[in-house]
Amino acid sequence: xxxTIATLREAVSGIDDGMTVMxxxxxxSGAPIELIHALxxxxxxxxxxxxxxxxxxNAGNGHVGLAAxxxxxxxxxxxxxxxxSADPRVFTDLYxxxxxxxxxxxxxxxAERIRAGGAGIPAFYTPTGYGTDLAKGKPVEEFEGxxxxxERWLKAxxxxxxxxxxxxxxxxxxxxxxxxxxxxMCMAAQTTIVQVSSIVRPGDIDxxxxxxxxxxxxxxxxxxxxxxxxxxxxxxxxYPEVVQ
Amino acid sequence: MNKxxxxxxxxxxAQDIADGAYVNLGIGLPELVARFQPPGRxxxxxxxxxxxxxxxxxxxxxxxxxxxxxxxxxxxxxPGTAFFHHADSFAMVRGxxxxxxxxxxxxxxxxxxxxxxxxGPNGVPAVGGAMDxxxxxxxxxxxxxxxxxxxxxxxxxxCTLPLTGVQCVTRIYTSLALIDIVDAHFVLREKLSxxxxxxxxxxxGAELHxxxxxxxxxxxxx
Numbered sequence: 001x002x003x004t005i006a007t008l009r010e011a012v013s014g015i016d017d018g019m020t021v022m023x024x025x026x027x028x029s030g031a032p033i034e035l036i037h038a039l040x041x042x043x044x045x046x047x048x049x050x051x052x053x054x055x056x057x058n059a060g061n062g063h064v065g066l067a068a069x070x071x072x073x074x075x076x077x078x079x080x081x082x083x084x085s086a087d088p089r090v091f092t093d094l095y096x097x098x099x100x101x102x103x104x105x106x107x108x109x110x111a112e113r114i115r116a117g118g119a120g121i122p123a124f125y126t127p128t129g130y131g132t133d134l135a136k137g138k139p140v141e142e143f144e145g146x147x148x149x150x151e152r153w154l155k156a157x158x159x160x161x162x163x164x165x166x167x168x169x170x171x172x173x174x175x176x177x178x179x180x181x182x183x184x185m186c187m188a189a190q191t192t193i194v195q196v197s198s199i200v201r202p203g204d205i206d207x208x209x210x211x212x213x214x215x216x217x218x219x220x221x222x223x224x225x226x227x228x229x230x231x232x233x234x235x236x237x238x239y240p241e242v243v244q
Numbered sequence: 245m246n247k248x249x250x251x252x253x254x255x256x257x258a259q260d261i262a263d264g265a266y267v268n269l270g271i272g273l274p275e276l277v278a279r280f281q282p283p284g285r286x287x288x289x290x291x292x293x294x295x296x297x298x299x300x301x302x303x304x305x306x307x308x309x310x311x312x313x314x315x316x317x318x319x320x321x322x323p324g325t326a327f328f329h330h331a332d333s334f335a336m337v338r339g340x341x342x343x344x345x346x347x348x349x350x351x352x353x354x355x356x357x358x359x360x361x362x363x364g365p366n367g368v369p370a371v372g373g374a375m376d377x378x379x380x381x382x383x384x385x386x387x388x389x390x391x392x393x394x395x396x397x398x399x400x401x402x403c404t405l406p407l408t409g410v411q412c413v414t415r416i417y418t419s420l421a422l423i424d425i426v427d428a429h430f431v432l433r434e435k436l437s438x439x440x441x442x443x444x445x446x447x448x449g450a451e452l453h454x455x456x457x458x459x460x461x462x463x464x465x466x
Contacts, residue, residue, distance in 0.1 A: 026293040026294075026312075026316075026330075027312065027316040028309055028312075028316075029293065029309060029310050029311075029312050029316075030310065057330075081370070081371055081372050081373070082370045082371065082372040083368050083369075083370055084368065084370045085316070086316075088368070091368070092368050095368055096367075096368070102368075102369070104369050104370070104371055105371075106371050106372075106373070106374075106375040106376050107292055107330070107334070107371070107372050107373040107376060108292075108330075108333075108334030108337055108338060108373060108375075108376030109375075109376070110330075111329075111330035111331045111333070111334050112331055112334060114331075115331040126338065127338065127379040127380070128338065128375045128376045128379055129375050130379075130409070130410065131357075131407055131409065131410035132375060132406065132407045132408065132409065132410075133362075133406050133407075134371065134375065174327075175310045176295075176308065176310045176311045176327060177291075177293050177294050177295050177310055177311055177312060177327060178310040179294050179327055179328070179329050180293050180294050180329060180330050181329070181330050182329070183329045184329055184330060184331050211329075228309040228310075229309070230307075230309040231309065
């Protein structure tokens with residue numbers, strides 16, 4: 001068994017029009033920039049995939065990564081908690097023009113909905129959002145004298161995830177706070193594709209340090225020196241690069 | 245009118261954080277609280293994106309962009325840090341494991357309702373972790389100017405802006421006073437000595453109750 005995929009292009013080849021795609025990361029931390037850019041490359045060449053629903057904590061920053069994916073017009077709906085950033089213009093303009101749908105979810109509810117999706121739990125009750133605009137239409141139940149609202153699981157066709165080390169079985173470690181939503185999204189997608197800084201042999205990762213067990217991972221692609229969104233933005237990068 | 249500056253409000257809030265407390269500080273003004281831990285006390289700071297025990301910002305050029313806080317700013321690590329994923333992070337929040345959450349506010353009502361995420365239907369709505377943080381921490385405190393920039397009360401009878409949570413705030417640190425919420429009332433605990441009770445009441449949108457002595461709110465120049 002070897003889950004290695006040779007190229008980024010091949011890694012994103014199964015994502016079709018209309019699919020729901022979870023994209024890991026919190027802002028730029030843990031964002032799989034190269035996988036996103038590979039998806040954009042495919043769109044530029046083939047005009048597919050399009051009409052995607054994307055699940056991410058944010059809505060992109062600048063003109064790289066998720067923001068670039070949105071800028072291409074590939075995303076029709078975003079499910080996120082905080083569609084603001086240092087430079088949110090790409091999403092903001094499309095949203096205010098009514099060209100992209102937004103489902104706003106409190107951050108902890110977003111995390112738990114994804115976890116529930118991966119864990120086979122169709123719904124759960126949470127105090128978060130009770131009595132607010134974001135609870136409208138959701139069933140309420142009282143437990144031990146306190147009101148809770150019912151939230152539903154969230155699942156996806158694909159997850160695009162960034163990890164640090166991955167062995168060929170798909171066991172993963174993450175770098176510092178780049179973990180964030182990534183392990184949850186690995187669980188909640190039909191097909192999880194992970195970019196890792198280094199693909200190692202089974203046994204090279206101490207089982208005590210595995211964060212995501214390989215059962216949640218379908219494919220791995222090596223990106224030895226991944227770009228950081230923050231660094232690209234400080235250099236005013238735009239993807240795809242404009243050819244003069 | 246004399247009033248505390250934001251750093252001074254943060255200083256006062258920091259005095260109430262016990263040694264060993266697990267604390268989440270909201271983005272912006274509340275982040276200042278971390279600077280003023282009283283000597284001999286050590287709090288452990290939680291950030292929604294999966295760190296317990298982060299420290300100061302690194303020097304410019306030393307940033308690791310995989311090591312950021314909820315405000316997407318680069319941080320460093322203190323000894324004894326732990327990393328965890330987002331579901332565990334919010335289990336800490338909702339599960340009642342945090343001792344204190346300190347948040348900003350647009351409005352706080354006398355019944356403890358908080359509005360701090362949306363100023364209305366215009367623009368792009370964004371909530372982040374605010375609605376989660378107001379549930380679960382043992383104490384939910386707010387730090388805020390006592391009134392808005394154009395002189396309106398921020399401490400009100402009922403919030404008019406979209407709510408973040410209902411009946412969740414227990415203490416308010418303002419630029420003029422320290423106020424607890426007890427049984428759906430504002431209870432005045434401390435105020436600047438330079439302002440009278442009547443003057444303070446006139447700047448507050450709901451009745452201030454006095455239960456026992458009101459102490460002077462004394463804060464150093466920070």
